[in-house]
Structures are given as C-alpha cells and as structure tokens.
Amino acid sequence: MSFGKRLGELVDRFGPFCPGIDPHAALLKSWGLADDVAGLRVFAQICVEAFGGQVAIVKPQSAFFERFGSAGIAVLEDVLAGLREAGTLSLLDVKRGDIGSTMGGYADAYLSDASPLRADAITVSPYLGFGSVQPALDLAADTGRGVFVLALTSNPEAAHVQQATYDGRAVAADVIDRVGRLNASADRFGDVGMVVGATTGKQLADLGLTGALADAKAPLLAPGVGAQGATFDDVRRGFGPAASLVLPASSREVLAAGPDVADLRKAARAGNEAAR
Numbered sequence: 001m002s003f004g005k006r007l008g009e010l011v012d013r014f015g016p017f018c019p020g021i022d023p024h025a026a027l028l029k030s031w032g033l034a035d036d037v038a039g040l041r042v043f044a045q046i047c048v049e050a051f052g053g054q055v056a057i058v059k060p061q062s063a064f065f066e067r068f069g070s071a072g073i074a075v076l077e078d079v080l081a082g083l084r085e086a087g088t089l090s091l092l093d094v095k096r097g098d099i100g101s102t103m104g105g106y107a108d109a110y111l112s113d114a115s116p117l118r119a120d121a122i123t124v125s126p127y128l129g130f131g132s133v134q135p136a137l138d139l140a141a142d143t144g145r146g147v148f149v150l151a152l153t154s155n156p157e158a159a160h161v162q163q164a165t166y167d168g169r170a171v172a173a174d175v176i177d178r179v180g181r182l183n184a185s186a187d188r189f190g191d192v193g194m195v196v197g198a199t200t201g202k203q204l205a206d207l208g209l210t211g212a213l214a215d216a217k218a219p220l221l222a223p224g225v226g227a228q229g230a231t232f233d234d235v236r237r238g239f240g241p242a243a244s245l246v247l248p249a250s251s252r253e254v255l256a257a258g259p260d261v262a263d264l265r266k267a268a269r270a271g272n273e274a275a276r
C-alpha cells in the first residue's frame with residue numbers, strides 16, 4: 001500500500017497528531033538520565049513504548065541521535081525498527097538536501113527496503129533546487145515510502161529564502177505547486193508531503209497560499225506546536241481550507257510529560273484530541 005494510503009488509514013484510526021522524539025540534553029536531564037548513549041537508549045525505549053501502536057506517525061529527529069556517533073545511530077535504528085513492529089509510521093526528520101547523485105545516496109540510506117536506517121518517510125530540503133530531491137522522490141515511489149518537502153518552515157530566519165520572489169511569486173509557492181503536481185492523482189493524502197510550520201499562519205495569509213496548500217493534497221507536517229509558541233487553534237485558523245491535511249507536530253512539549261510511559265502516552269492522546 002502507498003505511504004499516503006497507509007497514513008490516511010492510521011490518521012482515521014488515531015488522529016493526526018505527530019509526536020517528535022528529540023532527545024535534547026536538557027530533556028535527558030529532566031528525565032533523570034545521563035547525557036550519554038545509555039541515557040539516550042532508555043529515552044528512546046520509553047518513547048517507542050509510549051507512542052508505538054498509539055498514534056499514526058512519530059517523528060524522530062536524527063540530529064539528537066547523531067550527536068552520539070555510531071552508537072547513537074544504532075539507537076535510532078532500534079527506534080525505527082520498534083515503531084515498524086508496532087505498526088506506527090516513522091517520519092525521520094533528517095532534512096536532507098544535496099545534488100542529484102549524492103541525494104541518491106541519502107535516498108538509499110533512508111528509503112530503500114534493505115537499509116537498516118529505513119523509515120516510512122523522511123524530510124528533505126528543496127532549497128538546492130526542487131529537482132535535486134528527485135532521487136528521493138523516485139526511490140520513495142518505488143518502495144511505497146513518503147517524502148516531506150520543506151516548504152515554509154517555522155524558523156523566522158527562513159523568510160529571505162522561502163519568501164523571496166521567483167517568477168513573480170514566493171519561492172515557497174513554487175514548491176507547493178510542484179508538490180501539488182506530483183500528488184495530482186491522489187484522492188486524499190498524496191505520497192509527497194510538505195513541511196509547513198505551525199507558526200506560519202500569518203505568512204500563509206499574507207502570501208495567499210492556503211488554497212494552493214489544500215489543492216496540493218500533501219500531508220502537511222506542521223511542527224512548532226507547543227515549545228515554539230503555536231497552538232492547535234493557530235493551526236486550524238492559519239491553514240484554513242488545508243487544515244484537514246495537517247499533521248500538527250510537537251516534540252519538547254509532549255516529551256516534557258515523560259519519563260513515565262503512561263503520562264507520555266496520555267500527552268500524545270491529548271494531542272490527538274486537540275488536533276481533531
């Protein structure tokens with residue numbers, strides 16, 4: 001089954017909320033864990049136990065595993081395997097972007113059936129040119145996986161790139177249209193998603209992008225709920241006609257409910273209730 005179809009079924013069952021697994025040093029400390037690989041492993045196991053089989057999709061952030069080198073990557077592999085076993089989709093946040101042939105290497109690393117680091121979907125950056133992510137789009141299509149293309153990110157310093165004018169409109173508008181063309185035959189969620197920050201409601205209105213977002217039939221990962229100041233209501237209002245495609249995402253706020261598995265699970269459920 002395609003990524004978009006699997007996502008649709010799971011969102012209908014659990015709701016659209018996407019908790020993140022971001023093992024910041026400060027979170028390890030607040031969970032009473034050491035900021036080392038042993039602490040990371042316990043943190044990751046608790047997250048997989050709390051979220052696996054309880055939500056549609058989970059977003060581990062690669063950087064917080066990479067900071068421990070190969071031992072941290074091994075923990076990330078276990079997280080991806082654990083989510084897979086629980087029947088929960090993994091969206092690995094790696095924001096990869098490179099030129100074609102090198103992008104092919106990244107695609108093999110995360111989207112091939114044979115890779116130990118395979119996820120159900122990854123985040124990619126189109127800001128080396130949209131065509132540069134094609135190898136990831138191609139491999140994801142072959143293996144039934146998803147790709148989430150950064151469009152309008154939640155960080156304020158992105159504006160001078162993403163909102164710059166190209167061909168008479170914002171660069172982000174061009175990204176949205178290109179993703180829409182890739183999803184043209186989808187009924188609901190296409191296999192190519194986009195990342196549009198939960199904090200971007202004003203920019204979406206100023207740039208007049210909500211209609212194009214709704215037409216693109218892309219699952220819309222909207223990080224920024226909680227720690228970055230956005231609320232579920234901001235998402236509903238800001239995305240307008242595209243709100244039904246949004247996967248609101250939060251990492252630090254939901255993870256602050258740990259380390260108790262039941263509390264963490266409750267926080268994820270509350271996210272789904274608020275998101276519905």
Ligand SMILES: O=C(O)c1cc(=O)[nH]c(=O)n1[C@@H]1O[C@H](COP(=O)(O)O)[C@@H](O)[C@H]1O
Pocket residue numbers: 020022061093095123152153154155195196197223224225226227228249250251252253
């Ligand atoms: O691609 C992402 O996930 C992402 C895109 C974006 O525009 N903004 C954004 O915050 N993120 C990620 O979403 C997560 C947000 O974490 P919290 O701010 O702790 O909820 C981090 O892993 C970020 O790297």
